[in-house]
Amino acid sequence: MNSSLNLDSRVQQGRVHRSVYVDPAIFEAEMELIFERGWVFVGHESEVPAAGDFKAVQIGRQPALLTRHTDGALHVVLNRCMHRGALLTREQSGNTRAFRCLYHGWTFSTNGDLLVVPFAEGYGEGFDQGSLGLIHAARVDSHRGFVFASLSAAVPELRTALGPAAGIIDTIMDAAPEGAIKANGGVQKYTYNANWKLQAENWVDGYHPTFTHQSAFAIVGKKTGAKPGSNQGSAARAVGLPNGHALLDYTGTSRAALNSEKDAAGYRAALEARLGADRAGKVLESDLQILLFPNLFIQSNAQHFRVLRPIAVDKTEVYAFPYRLCGAPDEINDRMTTKLGWWASAAGFGQPDDLEAFERCQEGLKVSQAEWLLFSRGLQREQTMGDGRVVGDITDEVTHRGIYLEWARRMARAND
Ligand code: FES
Ligand SMILES: [Fe+2]
Structure with a gap:
């Protein structure tokens, strides 16, 4: 992290420094330290009521998806194909059996598993399809239907944080x-x-x-x-x-x-x-x-x-x-x-x-x-x-x- 930001002095008793609102470097630090390393709200359970429902969400700067899998479980996965990085969907919400990447057809389940790699034999014997599932948020929890996720595992329990x-x-x-x-x-x-x-x-x-x-x-x-x-x-x-x-x-x-x-x-x-x-x-x-x-x-x-x-x-x-x-x-x-x-x-x-x-x-x-x-x-x-x-x-x-x-x-x- 950029230690030259010297953020300690920007917030004082009863006053806040203007740079906290206008400095792009502080904004970048906020996205990482506040939004990408702590609990953030991602959606309400009722927005994805049925198996296969999904909703696009943003965690800090990073595109993600809140999904409901066939077993009813909720998942928060990053919206990034594990082949070469394409967004898996541009839809804001919808229902799908799986996410098939537009680029080369890699297909992921609503629980993040990598289901299909077209012409997989081309990758040779050591290819480990099982390790190439979507990246999950480190923590997902909800309170009264409000679902929160954290990209970092090093956070207190949601109930404690609330x-x-x-x-x-x-x-x-x-x-x-x-x-x-x-x-x-x-x-x-x-x-x-x-x-x-x-x-x-x-x-x-x-x-x-x-x-x-x-x-x-x-x-x-x-x-x-x-x-x-x-x-x-x-x-x-x-x-x-x-x-x-x-x-x-x-x-x-x-x-x-x-x-x-x-x-x-x-x-x-x-x-x-x-x-x-x-x-x-x-x-x-x-x-x-x-x-x-x-x-x-x-x-x-x-x-x-x-x-x-x-x-x-x-x-x-x-x-x-x-x-x-x-x-x-x-x-x-x-x-x-x-x-x-x-x-x-x-x-x-x-x-x-x-x-x-x-x-x-x-x-x-x-x-x-x-x-x-x-x-x-x-x-x-x-x-x-x-x-x-x-x-x-x-x-x-x-x-x-x-x-x-x-x-x-x-x-x-x-x-x-
Ligand atoms: S980038 Fe998704 S299949 Fe290639
Ligand atoms: Fe107002």
């Missing part, structure tokens, strides 16, 4: 009367010309909405009479979770109460039947949006998850997947997933505002005389809990401090 974030995922998933979701509603994609971390930060930024989304809120106000405030000083909380995960928790606010769809006939009763009245009540009251560092975001309120795909230091793709709560009335699933369209889609009322902010940041950060971005808001009033959570006002930058603590910890390996 820590208290696992319980947040549980609460979001428990809103489904059957305890599971289906992410089979297609995907919305958008690209912006700025660093990937600007989107990661923004997902857990409770400071900006009043300003960035002023016009969108004005439209909502005209239609509904609602006057969304900043939530500053409300019950809403920004929470830094261990290992770089971060949460905006709007539970107990007027925003959470606005989800009157939750009163749809039979829904509460169905949840109570599975979870009991207490737990069902807690799940129904909750309004959570969580970043699973580094590349997954789940939002309960607008019933979708999003995945970051960094392209370059100043270019990022985001894929957004609406999901349905299994067992919930159509009325709920239809209204909740519609929210993704009107707010968070590329042509929605909210998302384009954020993208404009990201691109303005990337442009503004070209100013080299001002070296630091400030993340010190609420530093003096944050509270550290016994389980490692750090809690602040919804407008505080406590979430971002957690992200950059983990960023610095991972990137410190560049100096090894």
Whole structure:
């Protein structure tokens, strides 16, 4: 690794150096140290429900495939023919009995095994077809259907890496009367010309909405009479979770109460039947949006998850997947997933505002005389809990401090 990066000094108490957003060498180091040597989200089990289903995914810079084999097992294999390197498929998703390489016809099973080498006798006697299967991710594991993979075996167990974030995922998933979701509603994609971390930060930024989304809120106000405030000083909380995960928790606010769809006939009763009245009540009251560092975001309120795909230091793709709560009335699933369209889609009322902010940041950060971005808001009033959570006002930058603590910890390996 390039030890001249001297990354230690780029993240300091309450501030982050601009180079972390604009230096291509730091971007390359991030792809290796954060995305290719740690757990990253690759897909939801419900995206590949049947034997032979596959989905193209990106692990850092590397193309990979999430597949479901004939025995039902999930595999994450690198999308690279073991003959001379061609992508095995350009499809984003599909169903296949096997992957036959377009170039010379080598054919691989959905579990990665090399099934066919055309005219194999040409390789002579010592040819070991059995050793030329696709390369598997070193670790694959899932939590409530969310599948994560690591190209490095040297990672903690997924449950340990998730820590208290696992319980947040549980609460979001428990809103489904059957305890599971289906992410089979297609995907919305958008690209912006700025660093990937600007989107990661923004997902857990409770400071900006009043300003960035002023016009969108004005439209909502005209239609509904609602006057969304900043939530500053409300019950809403920004929470830094261990290992770089971060949460905006709007539970107990007027925003959470606005989800009157939750009163749809039979829904509460169905949840109570599975979870009991207490737990069902807690799940129904909750309004959570969580970043699973580094590349997954789940939002309960607008019933979708999003995945970051960094392209370059100043270019990022985001894929957004609406999901349905299994067992919930159509009325709920239809209204909740519609929210993704009107707010968070590329042509929605909210998302384009954020993208404009990201691109303005990337442009503004070209100013080299001002070296630091400030993340010190609420530093003096944050509270550290016994389980490692750090809690602040919804407008505080406590979430971002957690992200950059983990960023610095991972990137410190560049100096090894
Ligand atoms: S590169 Fe795939 S068969 Fe030759
Ligand atoms: Fe926003």
